[in-house]
Amino acid sequence: MIALLNHAPLFGLILNNGDTGPVVPAYGLPAYLLLSAVLFALGFIGVLLRKNTLVIYMCLELMLLASTLALVAFSHFQGTLDGAVFVFFILTIAAAEVAVGLAIIVALFRRRHTVSVEELNHLKH
Amino acid sequence: MADTLFIILAVLTVASALLVVVNKNAVNAALGLLISLLGLAGLFVLLDAPLLAFVLLMVYAGAVVALFLFIIMLLDTTPGAAKPFSKMTLVATLIGAGLLFTGIYSLAHRAVLPAAPATLPVPTMKNYAEQLFTTYLLPVQVVGFMLLIAMLGVIVLSKKFDQTEGAK
Known part of the structure; x- marks a missing residue:
């Protein structure tokens, strides 16, 4: 793992001694993609682990945000605007999704008086 | 910096x-x-x-x-009594770690990525608007209708129903 992190192309590491050329940021696209992957994995683990429906929803949002970060990074390093425009759509969809999901959770809570996924298992039995 | x-x-x-x-x-x-x-x-x-x-x-x-x-x-x-970690926890963590590792591995060994950012000016509101109202005009309309549908859905969902199961 340490060897992987020291892998120079992974971080787009460009060694500049300060004598020639403009200062290039040491952390390039791979660093942003790595961060995005870490965020996505965290959200995924949260969705699988947590029992509270609301927290599961927050972890879903975390996964969406991770994909958003990857899109913006690609857009920036590729020099196109398409990824950034796509982020607008993702934000809109996410807002609508949260509104509908929370309304469903409230309706569920009204009927069952719980938001724990362990107790919401009536389809299982 | x-x-x-x-x-x-x-x-x-x-x-x-x-x-x-x-x-x-x-x-x-x-x-x-x-x-x-x-x-x-x-x-x-x-x-x-x-x-x-x-x-x-x-x-x-x-x-x-x-x-x-x-x-x-x-x-x-109210947060209920915390359960001890189950076998499912271990499986979930392993799956997440495996996903992360696969992503990093393929990123480090397979990916062909641009090293330096393309030298372009910072996109302004005008650039975004130009894209949204020309290339992405249809998706914008669709997303607008979807927001309307979501709004209607939320209104229907949060209405009071009869307490009995199978309410009409």
Whole structure:
């Protein structure tokens, strides 16, 4: 793992001694993609682990945000605007999704008086 | 400067995302999501997308997290007794770690990525508007209708139904 992190192309590491050329940021696209992957994995683990429906929803949002970060990074390093425009759509969809999901959770809570996924298992039995 | 900022923002984002996942209290998880969003907005600014950072803060930090907090307070979900980690926990962690490792591995060995950012001016509101109203005009319309449908759906869902099962 340490060897992987020291892998120079992974971080787009460009060694500049300060004598020639403009200062290039040491952390390039791979660093942003790595961060995005870490965020996505965290959200995924949260969705699988947590029992509270609301927290599961927050972890879903975390996964969406991770994909958003990857899109913006690609857009920036590729020099196109398409990824950034796509982020607008993702934000809109996410807002609508949260509104509908929370309304469903409230309706569920009204009927069952719980938001724990362990107790919401009536389809299982 | 940008490197230091990247490190700080990345650590902030990941640490607060971890807080969302592991915290027992739902309110604390929502606040962790909020801090994570702030870090992400900073990263967007680093990526020359200040407008997206602004929209992210408005939509997510302004609306989504507030809605989450509102629902958490409304439902009054007291955190129950914490269960010990089950076998499922281990499986979930392994799957997540495996996904992460596969992603990093393929990124390090297979990916062909541009090394330096393309030298372009910072996209302005005008650039975004031009794209949204020419190339992406149809998706914008579709998303608008979808927002309308979502609004109607939420109104229907939050109406009071009869308490009996199988209400009409």
